[in-house]
Amino acid sequence: MIYTVTLNPALDRTIWVKSIDYDDANRIDKEEKFAGGKGIDVSRVLMNLGVASRALGFLGGYAGMEVEGMLLLEGVYCDFTPIANETRTNVIVHVESTGVQMLLNARGPEIQPAELTAFFKKLESLSDARFVVFSGSLPPGLSPIIYARSIETVKKLGAQVVLDTDGENLRVGITGKPQMIKPNLHELSRLVGRDLQAMADVIAAAEDVRREGVETVLVSMGARGILLVDAKARLLAVPPKVKVVSTVGAGDSAVAGFLYGRLQGMPLEESLRFAVAAGTATTLQPGTAVATREGIEAILPKVEVRDV
Numbered sequence: 600m601i602y603t604v605t606l607n608p609a610l611d612r613t614i615w616v617k618s619i620d621y622d623d624a625n626r627i628d629k630e631e632k633f634a635g636g637k638g639i640d641v642s643r644v645l646m647n648l649g650v651a652s653r654a655l656g657f658l659g660g661y662a663g664m665e666v667e668g669m670l671l672l673e674g675v676y677c678d679f680t681p682i683a684n685e686t687r688t689n690v691i692v693h694v695e696s697t698g699v700q701m702l703l704n705a706r707g708p709e710i711q712p713a714e715l716t717a718f719f720k721k722l723e724s725l726s727d728a729r730f731v732v733f734s735g736s737l738p739p740g741l742s743p744i745i746y747a748r749s750i751e752t753v754k755k756l757g758a759q760v761v762l763d764t765d766g767e768n769l770r771v772g773i774t775g776k777p778q779m780i781k782p783n784l785h786e787l788s789r790l791v792g793r794d795l796q797a798m799a800d801v802i803a804a805a806e807d808v809r810r811e812g813v814e815t816v817l818v819s820m821g822a823r824g825i826l827l828v829d830a831k832a833r834l835l836a837v838p839p840k841v842k843v844v845s846t847v848g849a850g851d852s853a854v855a856g857f858l859y860g861r862l863q864g865m866p867l868e869e870s871l872r873f874a875v876a877a878g879t880a881t882t883l884q885p886g887t888a889v890a891t892r893e894g895i896e897a898i899l900p901k902v903e904v905r906d907v
């Protein structure tokens with residue numbers, strides 16, 4: 600089984616207004632709710648590719664129940680750890696008159712020690728885990744050491760681990776030695792503490808991370824594609840030029856595409872091609888929508904993979 604872990608998921612609430620009058624009540628024209636989370640997006644893309652996965656993490660309160668209910672309706676299997684505090688709600692406001700979009704991101708609920716224990720008990724029980732993907736930020740108050748410990752826990756069960764996060768969470772998470780990480784250029788640059796311009800700089804940075812015990816480093820670079828560095832290969836996969844609609848979830852889709860290739864037993868370069876095709880297919884979807892199988896298959900033959 601594949602497990603995705605989203606420790607700080609959100610109920611994303613999008614609101615459309617004609618304009619904003621700061622001294623008066625503003626009428627909401629339309630609103631939508633959506634279950635948001637980076638691990639959750641990996642599960643969504645895998646589902647679109649016909650692969651079942653189970654989404655784990657923390658959910659609490661009414662917002663948490665809504666998130667889980669929406670995921671169940673979409674067909675994503677869930678096994679979240681219940682928490683006493685309420686799952687966060689992020690608010691996205693679209694102002695039609697100006698075209699401005701405003702994002703209001705909540706910090707998220709505090710996790711009680713007993714809830715963390717329950718989550719670790721769950722991790723320890725994942726004896727059928729083939730891949731476990733840890734994505735995104737941590738709820739407030741949880742130390743990044745939680746990522747390192749979680750990774751060690753599922754690795755002991757024989758799972759392959761992907762870590763996709765940023766800053767301290769990535770830096771400390773790596774000490775748990777995940778087999779794979781997928782930073783974007785900014786995340787990798789923050790991790791190694793230097794500016795990354797030329798491809799040689801990016802490769803050197805990926806090699807530095809490999810020396811910390813990560814086997815495969817996938818560096819996503821937006822329209823420049825994805826660089827893969829492991830013990831045997833240095834590959835660059837470049838997507839075709841496309842008219843991007845929304846990049847939300849592109850990185851998560853790339854992770855799902857890569858895992859799909861590995862699960863199907865594809866060679867490394869084909870798995871990387873799948874990663875890029877999935878990422879780029881998601882950029883052609885509006886808002887938070889992610890790639891479909893048809894979308895991915897349409898991009899696939901246009902992705903160029905080469906040694907670097």
Ligand SMILES: Nc1ncnc2c1ncn2[C@@H]1O[C@H](COP(=O)(O)OP(=O)(O)OP(=O)(O)O)[C@@H](O)[C@H]1O
Nearest residue numbers: 783819820821822824838848849850851875878879
């Ligand atoms: N402008 C673009 N044109 C074509 N493909 C793109 C573009 N931006 C992103 N992609 C595709 O999506 C993949 C992942 O994108 P990116 O490097 O932006 O990830 P990310 O920053 O981790 O994204 P996320 O915000 O989802 O975490 C890229 O490797 C590429 O395949």
Ligand SMILES: [Mg+2]
Nearest residue numbers: 763783850851
């Ligand atoms: Mg990302």
